[in-house]
Amino acid sequence: MSSKGCVLVVDDQSLNVKLLDTILTRNGFDVMKAYGGQEALDACKDSVPDIILLDMMMPGMDGLQTCHALKSNPLTAAVPVIFISALTDVSDKVNAFTHGGVDYITKPFQKEEVISRVESHLRIYRLQKSLDEKNSHLKQSQNELTTLNQLLAAYNDKLEDMVRSRTQELDNTNKQLTVSLKEKEILIKEVHHRVRNNLQIISSMLNLGLSNITNPEFAAVFRSSYSRVRVLSVIHDKLCESIDFSSVNIEDFINVLFSELVSAYGARPIPSLAIVSNMDSLGINIMITCGLILNELVSNSIRHAFAKDIQGIITVTFNQTENGELVLIASDNGTGFAEGTSDKGGTYHGLQVVKDLVQSKLKGTTQINSANGTTVTITFKDVGGKYHNIV
Known part of the structure; x- marks a missing residue:
């Protein structure tokens, strides 16, 4: 059977300590024992309990002083403290709560009352501890998210600068390409114009020569050459139209x-x-x-x-x-x-x-x-x- 938790019992009366030890142990709790305030503080240095049952009246360091010391120590500040005392005045109870106690049990106590209050406050303590851990994780996540958002914002700024720079480069390149294409288009038109003119000159010369040839075989050669040159001329004419x-x-x-x-x-x-x-x-x-x-x-x-x-x-x-x-x-x-x-x-x-x-x-x-x-x-x-x- 697993332990329900660890309870530190602090009382200068050994009989009370023994009685509480018996009650708690039989109900599934582990028990740490201390017979004075300083002894309780020393015990918490070695092992922090889940809950503390603290007597109000003790020689030397009393319960109030002990509770104040526990709440001042970061290791034990969150550990719930239940006072157990024979004092019944309202002022004593208020004093106990003022010094950090979560509950107050008067002596003589009933075992059922002790177990019920220990279990209730232990449950609250664990829920609070779990909530604190989740809040801590949430805060850590929020911090990480804030850092990521800052990095993202910086990256977005850098990306926008890169996009602006690249866009400007592309605009400049497009302008240069447009100028270059226009120059090439003019050059191509000029080349085709010159080629077409030269082909027409050759065709005219072949046609002129054909009119002065009487030999049928020579005439056939000239006519074939003329028609082949005209093929190239027609193609160049069509290119200029394309x-x-x-x-x-x-x-x-x-x-x-x-x-x-x-x-x-x-x-x-x-x-x-x-x-x-x-x-x-x-x-x-x-x-x-x-x-x-x-x-x-x-x-x-x-x-x-x-x-x-x-x-x-x-x-x-x-x-x-x-x-x-x-x-x-x-x-x-x-x-x-x-x-x-x-x-x-x-x-x-x-x-x-x-x-x-x-x-x-x-x-x-x-x-x-x-x-x-x-x-x-x-x-x-x-x-x-x-x-x-x-x-």
Whole structure:
């Protein structure tokens, strides 16, 4: 059975001490004994009791003096003191409470009264002690919270300074980038303008030279060179119309290219053109190569695919598959041709140029079917311009 607590009994009469010891021990308490005030103080130095039963009248240091000394010591100040005395005057009882006592039992006492009052005050003492500990923890927590709030406030101030500084840096950087982008935009426009002008000069020179050539083979070479330069010119024109100067609208480019080739070769009647694509635009590197390829294929169809007075159809399909491959198909409903022959128009030479461009620039494959008209299928992957601009 565990102890209910430790009680210090202080009385100069050994009989009283023995009686209280017996009562308390039988009711589950541990008992410390002292036969005078100083002896009680000395006993508390070694072990602090949970409650003290203190006689009022003792020789030397009486009960009041002893209680005052106990309350003056931080170790025993909170320990409840119950006076036990034969004095019955109200003034004696008031004196006991004034000096720090929590209760007063008159002699002769009843054991039930002693046990009841000891247990009650011991319960109050423990509740008070528990409350004091919780208050102490709460105060400690409040102090820690105050410290954390101070640290947080200091950190917030520092963070706000960092944010303001970083915001200013970003504003300055954005202003510099805006100026730089405007300068680059002006530079890019100027470069495209000069390139376009130079391409137009070259086209004009080729066209002028073509008018003075009587040899059909030389004329065919000049005309092919003219059309290839026009491909680059058209691409640069479309770049100048684009927002980012890095991509070209596929359908617009093919339409303009077709019109240029029809005008250059004077096809009559003019073939109809069908364009099918699941892409809006392509980067400049791929588009230059594909433009040169389409120039060869479409010009071959315009020049050689259709019999006189026959309305032809040219279809250009340019799609991207689910696995990321690009498929360019140029087909016509013309007469077809026997690959490996070289007619006067140079059809086979044009296809060889196409194969060379596909292999060297696109790292792709070329398939030609001339059973019903001519269909050229080119398959390749967009490798981010890795090979496209290699001369």
